[in-house]
Amino acid sequence: MALTKKPVTGMKDILPQEMETRDYLIRLIQDTYHSFGFQSMETPCVEHIENLTSRQGGDNEKLIFKILKRGEKLHIDEAKGEADLTEEGLRYDLTVPLARYYAAHANELASPFKSLQIGNVWRADRPQKGRFRQFMQCDIDILGESSNLAEIELILATTALLGKLDFQNFTVCINDRNVLKAMAAYSGFEEKDFDEVFIVLDKMDKIGADGVREELIGLGYEADKVDTYLGLFDGIPEDVTGIHILKEKLGDYFSAELEDRMEGIFSSVEAAKEASFTLKFDPTMVRGQSYYTGTIFEVVMDEFGSSVAGGGRYDKMIGKFTGQDTPACGFSIGFERIVMILMENGYQVPKSSLKKAYLLDKNLSEEALLSVLEQARQDRKEGRIVLVEYRKKNAKFQKEQLKEDGYEEIIDCFR
Numbered sequence: 256m257a258l259t260k261k262p263v264t265g266m267k268d269i270l271p272q273e274m275e276t277r278d279y280l281i282r283l284i285q286d287t288y289h290s291f292g293f294q295s296m297e298t299p300c301v302e303h304i305e306n307l308t309s310r311q312g313g314d315n316e317k318l319i320f321k322i323l324k325r326g327e328k329l330h331i332d333e334a335k336g337e338a339d340l341t342e343e344g345l346r347y348d349l350t351v352p353l354a355r356y357y358a359a360h361a362n363e364l365a366s367p368f369k370s371l372q373i374g375n376v377w378r379a380d381r382p383q384k385g386r387f388r389q390f391m392q393c394d395i396d397i398l399g400e401s402s403n404l405a406e407i408e409l410i411l412a413t414t415a416l417l418g419k420l421d422f423q424n425f426t427v428c429i430n431d432r433n434v435l436k437a438m439a440a441y442s443g444f445e446e447k448d449f450d451e452v453f454i455v456l457d458k459m460d461k462i463g464a465d466g467v468r469e470e471l472i473g474l475g476y477e478a479d480k481v482d483t484y485l486g487l488f489d490g491i492p493e494d495v496t497g498i499h500i501l502k503e504k505l506g507d508y509f510s511a512e513l514e515d516r517m518e519g520i521f522s523s524v525e526a527a528k529e530a531s532f533t534l535k536f537d538p539t540m541v542r543g544q545s546y547y548t549g550t551i552f553e554v555v556m557d558e559f560g561s562s563v564a565g566g567g568r569y570d571k572m573i574g575k576f577t578g579q580d581t582p583a584c585g586f587s588i589g590f591e592r593i594v595m596i597l598m599e600n601g602y603q604v605p606k607s608s609l610k611k612a613y614l615l616d617k618n619l620s621e622e623a624l625l626s627v628l629e630q631a632r633q634d635r636k637e638g639r640i641v642l643v644e645y646r647k648k649n650a651k652f653q654k655e656q657l658k659e660d661g662y663e664e665i666i667d668c669f670r
Contacts (some may be wrong), residue, residue, distance in 0.1 A: 285373075295372075315378060349376065354575070366399045367398060376390065403519050403520050407520055415530055428536075428537040430540040432547050452471065454541070455471055468485055495522070499518075564589060568584040608638050613627050614654075615627065616645075
């Protein structure tokens with residue numbers, strides 16, 4: 256039977272042109288985030304299944320690639336359920352593994368700990384354009400910092416990176432889970448219903464206020480509560496003024512501490528930002544992960560019709576490992592989406608080194624070959640990228656390809 260050339264469904268082979276963009280992006284990410292004091296770290300791609308199914312990953316927990324037990328541990332005939340067959344899975348994000356990592360190594364790490372993690376994750380999702388079952392994630396997190404300095408640093412670092420990729424006039428949307436809770440409580444919803452209400456609210460940009468109203472009433476909520484709730488969103492300014500107006504409307508439901516915290520994020524980021532972007536207060540933004548406990552944020556690029564980064568505060572996750580809550584906040588860029596945008600828009604990776612090619616005649620003497628190899632060695636010492644290969648029959652096409660790959664100097668070697 257012939258072997259299959261195509262990659263597994265939902266995964267892809269990466270050709271050199273895209274790989275050049277990916278490698279450049281990874282280097283830029285590392286250089287930018289390291290300049291903000293973030294430290295690179297790594298966790299295994301395989302995680303304990305109980306960690307992955309701890310009800311912290313939202314719908315992602317339905318998409319886990321689970322790994323069968325191996326060897327003597329696997330007894331398929333005796334298995335009574337899934338737990339008898341698997342004890343590990345491929346990670347679906349980098350946040351849950353980071354929480355386990357910090358719980359295990361906190362005494363060996365700086366406090367607060369500013370982490371940078373880049374790695375592949377896996378989700379058994381339905382493949383479509385720009386969405387794969389294996390894809391790269393890139394996260395920065397600050398663990399052990401309870402003040403809004405964590406949010407400020409994360410936003411500044413992420414937007415600085417996007418600015419270096421020539422993205423301009425994008426929007427950083429900001430909200431807080433406590434704002435969502437305050438608005439729901441003021442409207443008369445019970446705390447046990449908050450998550451269900453927020454799931455519907457999260458559809459506001461797709462179905463509009465009327466659609467949200469219809470769906471909430473369809474779930475059995477009283478019309479007066481729903482109308483009070485939706486009325487809170489009417490006419491709320493998208494800048495820091497909107498926060499103050501909500502505070503006035505909601506009174507004690509909206510704490511002064513929350514108001515000060517959010518205002519501090521807006522004023523500090525506006526004063527210190529390096530890139531050109533807009534800060535937007537968006538009280539309808541929910542973000543689906545159930546582990547968020549406070550500030551949430553998302554980077555939207557209207558020009559490309561999508562968000563390219565998101566994150567928030569998750570102060571309860573590490574405590575599930577240690578029994579003691581630890582402040583934590585993170586921001587993740589959509590690595591694959593950014594690569595796709597760059598490729599589709601013809602982004603050219605900046606060339607820091609001259610690329611030089613030596614094309615060898617097939618009859619080149621050994622002495623001449625050694626001379627070329629010595630010259631190539633000297634070129635590399637001087638910082639050039641050097642390719643040595645034999646001249647093909649269709650040398651014109653060969654040179655055209657080399658020029659497309661960025662080789663600026665091509666030397667024929669006939670001696």
